[in-house]
Amino acid sequence: MSSNRRNDPRAQVGASLAERPAETRSRPESGPGALQQHIGFKDKLVAGFLHHQMVAVETLLQLLAHPASSLMTWLVIAIAVTLPGALWMSVSNVEQLSGSIRESGRITLYLNDTASNEQGRQLAATLERLETIDEVIFISHEQALENFRRTSGMADALDLLPGNPLPVTLVVQPASSLDATSIRSLSERLREYPDVAAAQLDMAWLERLRAWLVLVQRMVWVLGGLLALAILLVVGNTIRLAIAARVDEIRVSKLVGATNAWVRRPFLYTGLWYGLVGGLMAWLMLIVLWLLLKQPAADLASRYGSGFELAALEPAAAMVLLIGSMLLGWAGAWWSVSHHLDEIEP
Amino acid sequence: MSMVRFDQVAKRYSGGKEALAGVSFELERGEMAFLTGHSGAGKSTLLKLMMLMERPSRGQIFVDGQNLNRLTPSQIPYHRRKIGVVFQNHQLLFDRTVYDNVALPLLIAGYNHMDCARRVRAALDSVGLLGLEGRKPVELSGGEQQRVGIARAVVNKPALLLADEPTGNLDPDLSEEIMDLFMRFQQVGVTVLIATHDISLIESMNKRRLILEHGMILEDRHVF
Ligand SMILES: Nc1ncnc2c1ncn2[C@@H]1O[C@H](COP(=O)(O)OP(=O)(O)OP(=O)(O)O)[C@@H](O)[C@H]1O
Ligand SMILES: [Mg+2]
Numbered sequence: 031m032s033s034n035r036r037n038d039p040r041a042q043v044g045a046s047l048a049e050r051p052a053e054t055r056s057r058p059e060s061g062p063g064a065l066q067q068h069i070g071f072k073d074k075l076v077a078g079f080l081h082h083q084m085v086a087v088e089t090l091l092q093l094l095a096h097p098a099s100s101l102m103t104w105l106v107i108a109i110a111v112t113l114p115g116a117l118w119m120s121v122s123n124v125e126q127l128s129g130s131i132r133e134s135g136r137i138t139l140y141l142n143d144t145a146s147n148e149q150g151r152q153l154a155a156t157l158e159r160l161e162t163i164d165e166v167i168f169i170s171h172e173q174a175l176e177n178f179r180r181t182s183g184m185a186d187a188l189d190l191l192p193g194n195p196l197p198v199t200l201v202v203q204p205a206s207s208l209d210a211t212s213i214r215s216l217s218e219r220l221r222e223y224p225d226v227a228a229a230q231l232d233m234a235w236l237e238r239l240r241a242w243l244v245l246v247q248r249m250v251w252v253l254g255g256l257l258a259l260a261i262l263l264v265v266g267n268t269i270r271l272a273i274a275a276r277v278d279e280i281r282v283s284k285l286v287g288a289t290n291a292w293v294r295r296p297f298l299y300t301g302l303w304y305g306l307v308g309g310l311m312a313w314l315m316l317i318v319l320w321l322l323l324k325q326p327a328a329d330l331a332s333r334y335g336s337g338f339e340l341a342a343l344e345p346a347a348a349m350v351l352l353i354g355s356m357l358l359g360w361a362g363a364w365w366s367v368s369h370h371l372d373e374i375e376p
Numbered sequence: 377m378s379m380v381r382f383d384q385v386a387k388r389y390s391g392g393k394e395a396l397a398g399v400s401f402e403l404e405r406g407e408m409a410f411l412t413g414h415s416g417a418g419k420s421t422l423l424k425l426m427m428l429m430e431r432p433s434r435g436q437i438f439v440d441g442q443n444l445n446r447l448t449p450s451q452i453p454y455h456r457r458k459i460g461v462v463f464q465n466h467q468l469l470f471d472r473t474v475y476d477n478v479a480l481p482l483l484i485a486g487y488n489h490m491d492c493a494r495r496v497r498a499a500l501d502s503v504g505l506l507g508l509e510g511r512k513p514v515e516l517s518g519g520e521q522q523r524v525g526i527a528r529a530v531v532n533k534p535a536l537l538l539a540d541e542p543t544g545n546l547d548p549d550l551s552e553e554i555m556d557l558f559m560r561f562q563q564v565g566v567t568v569l570i571a572t573h574d575i576s577l578i579e580s581m582n583k584r585r586l587i588l589e590h591g592m593i594l595e596d597r598h599v600f
């Protein structure tokens with residue numbers, strides 16, 4: 031077919047020219063200045079939107095057409111998102127767990143030396159009626175001495191003392207609904223009671239845990255920041271290679287009138303897809319991780335007599351990870367594009 | 377108003393080489409001219425200045441009444457859409473089909489698919505390549521590839537068509553065929569400027585010749 035045309039090119043060209051659409055042939059009559067095509071603003075807007083859509087679909091298909099290399103980038107992003115995601119999940123679980131540990135918030139009230147067992151019992155009954163308090167354990171002079179004798183191992187020394195130096199003691203269990211600050215203020219209020227000499231809040235264990243949590247949370251942020259940087263670099267580098275592979279196309283496009291925005295678009299969408307799919311994979315990994323750990327965690331908790339259940343990442347947090355990874359993919363592409371693309375001139 | 381006007385244009389490359397040293401000429405609308413001269417005379421440089429691939433060091437260039445010195449970088453793409461260009465190394469995208477290659481300027485200018493398809497067909501028709509839309513450039517002969525490049529240059533119906541050595545790699549028959557094509561575009565009103573070495577080819581064509589030598593216009597041979 032093409033050899034035919036080659037044999038008689040002039041006739042072919044002439045014939046086809048004669049058949050050119052009227053708009054083309056009428057150009058000389060349209061006069062000077064009318065040669066440039068004018069496209070309305072609205073058409074441009076629609077065309078711009080369509081181009082976005084087309085580029086979005088094309089870049090995704092392009093990535094799917096090279097699954098091996100795309101998967102590498104996706105996995106790197108997925109792992110980089112999964113790590114802080116998993117830490118985050120652990121931290122929020124431990125936070126939840128620590129809230130359910132009751133003993134940790136116990137308040138021990140030591141009454142005045144002069145307060146009798148009877149006064150102590152009355153105070154215990156009064157306190158027990160408060161809504162902020164679940165339970166009050168009354169420990170008499172004698173019981174206190176007995177306990178001390180058993181636990182201190184200084185029984186002989188105690189026998190030397192003339193009387194019983196130990197005060198009546200009340201162990202207060204705050205309502206489980208109270209958080210740490212409420213427990214603290216409850217303890218302050220209890221100290222003000224007339225017969226109370228001292229109130230000792232036993233929160234050291236809990237506070238140590240809280241301190242650990244703050245530390246680990248900080249670590250999540252630092253780690254998250256570093257891994258975000260890693261995503262930026264990985265996507266940036268991948269896009270740099272993509273740009274290098276398409277230098278000719280970029281040159282030609284610019285030569286026939288492509289704006290920088292037009293040339294940039296496919297690369298930015300590619301970055302967006304890397305981030306989005308990587309983020310989705312990370313979400314999947316976190317769900318698998320949760321499914322794997324759920325049963326062992328419940329077993330472990332039941333051995334401690336707790337009904338604790340490992341919670342999955344909340345949807346809001348998962349959304350944050352997803353959008354974050356998408357934005358990082360886009361930013362990585364933007365960073366790479368602004369470094370390498372504008373330099374390519376025809 | 378002329379289509380192209382050069383006013384004392386000089387171009388000195390950063391290497392210190394003065395490629396053009398004060399060139400002045402005008403091209404009327406619908407005119408066709410050849411730009412000739414020895415290798416290194418500044419033919420490509422002159423065309424690049426019109427495409428704003430380079431900026432002049434001195435002088436002014438007007439294309440379609442627009443002073444190119446006044447264009448900002450963001451206006452350059454829109455200026456380039458007014459001009460069709462054909463290069464010797466045709467600058468086709470070899471991983472795309474003929475259709476995609478020719479449609480590229482339309483896609484960039486924001487045409488919808490229907491207009492796009494219609495115009496691509498018209499352009500391919502005008503270079504005698506209708507029916508080859510689905511082929512890849514590697515599956516075409518050198519002459520056919522060059523014609524795809526021409527189709528891409530004219531698909532946007534530019535007022536001005538520039539060609540740099542469009543027949544450089546082609547045998548005499550094919551070269552004549554390509555030149556014939558350019559003449560036909562002139563006949564429908566396009567202003568055409570072609571840089572070429574091939575004196576023997578254009579001798580017979582009775583068109584205006586601009587002869588460059590060492591960055592100056594040595595001769596401007598009008599044909600009436
Ligand atoms: N980018 C550049 N940097 C420095 N010097 C350049 C550049 N481009 C061209 N030149 C020089 O400018 C002069 C004119 O070059 P140009 O390419 O315009 O010549 P030409 O007439 O097209 O030659 P040819 O017929 O070989 O294509 C040459 O001496 C060339 O070495
Ligand atoms: Mg040249």
